[in-house]
Amino acid sequence: MAQLWGGRFTKETDQLVYQFNASISFDKKFFRQDIEGSKAHVAMLGKQEILTKQEMQDIIKCLDEIMQDVEAGKLQITEQYEDIHSFVEANLIERIGDTGKKLHTGRSRNDQVALDMRLYTRLQILETDGLLKELLTVLLRLMKENTDTIMPGFTHLQKAQPITLSHHMGAYFEMFKRDRMRLSDIFERMNYCPLGSGALAGTTYPLDRDYTAKLMGFYGPTLNSMDGVSDRDYLLEFLAALSTIMMHLSRFCEEIIIWNSNEYQFVEIDDAYSTGSSIMPQKKNPDIAELVRGKTGRVYAALVSLLTTMKGIPLAYNKDMQEDKELAFDAMDTVKNCVALFTGMVDTMKFNRDVMRKSANNGFTNATDAADYLVKKGVPFRDAHGIIGQIVLYCIEKNIAIDDMKLEELQKFSPVFAKDVYEAVSMETCVNTRCTTGAPSRTAMEQVIAIEEEYLKEEAFQEFADTISEK
Ligand code: ARG
Numbered sequence: 001m002a003q004l005w006g007g008r009f010t011k012e013t014d015q016l017v018y019q020f021n022a023s024i025s026f027d028k029k030f031f032r033q034d035i036e037g038s039k040a041h042v043a044m045l046g047k048q049e050i051l052t053k054q055e056m057q058d059i060i061k062c063l064d065e066i067m068q069d070v071e072a073g074k075l076q077i078t079e080q081y082e083d084i085h086s087f088v089e090a091n092l093i094e095r096i097g098d099t100g101k102k103l104h105t106g107r108s109r110n111d112q113v114a115l116d117m118r119l120y121t122r123l124q125i126l127e128t129d130g131l132l133k134e135l136l137t138v139l140l141r142l143m144k145e146n147t148d149t150i151m152p153g154f155t156h157l158q159k160a161q162p163i164t165l166s167h168h169m170g171a172y173f174e175m176f177k178r179d180r181m182r183l184s185d186i187f188e189r190m191n192y193c194p195l196g197s198g199a200l201a202g203t204t205y206p207l208d209r210d211y212t213a214k215l216m217g218f219y220g221p222t223l224n225s226m227d228g229v230s231d232r233d234y235l236l237e238f239l240a241a242l243s244t245i246m247m248h249l250s251r252f253c254e255e256i257i258i259w260n261s262n263e264y265q266f267v268e269i270d271d272a273y274s275t276g277s278s279i280m281p282q283k284k285n286p287d288i289a290e291l292v293r294g295k296t297g298r299v300y301a302a303l304v305s306l307l308t309t310m311k312g313i314p315l316a317y318n319k320d321m322q323e324d325k326e327l328a329f330d331a332m333d334t335v336k337n338c339v340a341l342f343t344g345m346v347d348t349m350k351f352n353r354d355v356m357r358k359s360a361n362n363g364f365t366n367a368t369d370a371a372d373y374l375v376k377k378g379v380p381f382r383d384a385h386g387i388i389g390q391i392v393l394y395c396i397e398k399n400i401a402i403d404d405m406k407l408e409e410l411q412k413f414s415p416v417f418a419k420d421v422y423e424a425v426s427m428e429t430c431v432n433t434r435c436t437t438g439a440p441s442r443t444a445m446e447q448v449i450a451i452e453e454e455y456l457k458e459e460a461f462q463e464f465a466d467t468i469s470e471k
Helices: 002-021 024-047 053-071 084-102 109-145 165-190 209-215 225-230 233-259 287-310 319-324 326-348 353-361 367-376 381-398 407-413 427-432 442-457 462-470
Strands: 150-155 158-164
Touching (some): 024 326, 053 084, 109 165, 109 225, 109 233, 109 326, 150 427, 158 353, 158 427, 165 442, 233 326, 287 319, 353 427, 381 407, 427 442
Antiparallel strands (some): 150 158
16 A cells, blocks of 8 residues: 555655755845855965965856846746755856866855855845934934924823924934944944854864955954854844834834824825725825834744744754744845835825914813922922812813913912913923923924934944955
8 A cells, every 4th residue: 555655655755845945935035145155255265275266266257147147137046956055056066067066165054054144134234224314314304393393292192291293203213213223233243254164163174264254344253163153143133123123113103193093183194105995985094104013013023933943952053043034034124114114104294283282282281380380489389289180170171271261260279370370381381491401392402403413424334334445
């Protein structure tokens, strides 16, 4: 019985095993990095006279041609190869014969893939940083334009105290600025080259690891070959940073969705970033903001997935590590897309300044300031708090604001009230007397804006740029 289908079953299983094991469907994403790494490796082998000058030149020339042909669509990366490393090597051998077989001298796929992923991640860090910088530029513009745009500030999603739109945008500026700092911290730690770690224990060839590291803009080689092939900390750190970026974007999206609702009408999302309903003609939905908020989950998933994959792996390389790619690639692409779209949405969004101001006026956001007014006139704070509480109740019944009350009405609650109360509890006074660093007054905001303007002039990744230009 077994014989009847056994042969066929084994064959079928082999095919499944092959597909299960193969990584070309996703590691083709870093074919450029794979070729770049191979070129640096071969240049070093040539310098160390492990390969002849001629061999070195022939391989590098052919690797360049393979890169060009793939980019021009003349050479397809097909799934007949197990992974991108086999694809490049097989094509090299096909084109230049035996010389091509020398490419892999003193190298293992373990240190090769560790290098490729690092090179790819490094590039993603730079690109993500550039996109965040564009977002910060838009936020800084809004901060500059809106130091007098009064709106309610919230706690518990209840109106609390008046702030300005400038101040509110400034809060997000700080978040995305920290995100950029996180990226540059990660970069500083990860920019070391694992190539030359071999399978796990280095090699017997006289490789010059400093040279290869330098050729690819790394600060230097990694210092332990077992760690070199099995370290994925840099990727975990990057996924954690990407998760934090998504968390920030998602909070911002949540606010925009609320502000864009018919109940709030603080903002109007541009038509280009809204969508309609197939049944309700009146609808203009904030789909982009909702999608960015929604995509946060898959980015967190990439982080949790890799943390889980890594937690039980003994030194050094194990095949589990192949799982570091698919979700990470998805997270990297998702975050870049989200930041870019979000920037466009905020840049084109219309702020309804009158509505914001009215909302601040009508929510007793100046109640704290009214109590402080009484304190300044000698009323103990606890008594002042009680008096203003009663006034708020009175206003709610009459559906008016504190500043709408006549002086005689106010004086029924406390004889201390005088004409200067109106000035003291106006929205402008409430905001502009909050002058400490980080507070919403125009003067405090202008100081912050000047600092952030200087910050945006700074070049990111300066040490890396210097390393590259020294080459
Ligand atoms: N596709 C593999 C990965 O992504 C490449 C390294 C293979 N190394 C090995 N010893 N099988 O991790």
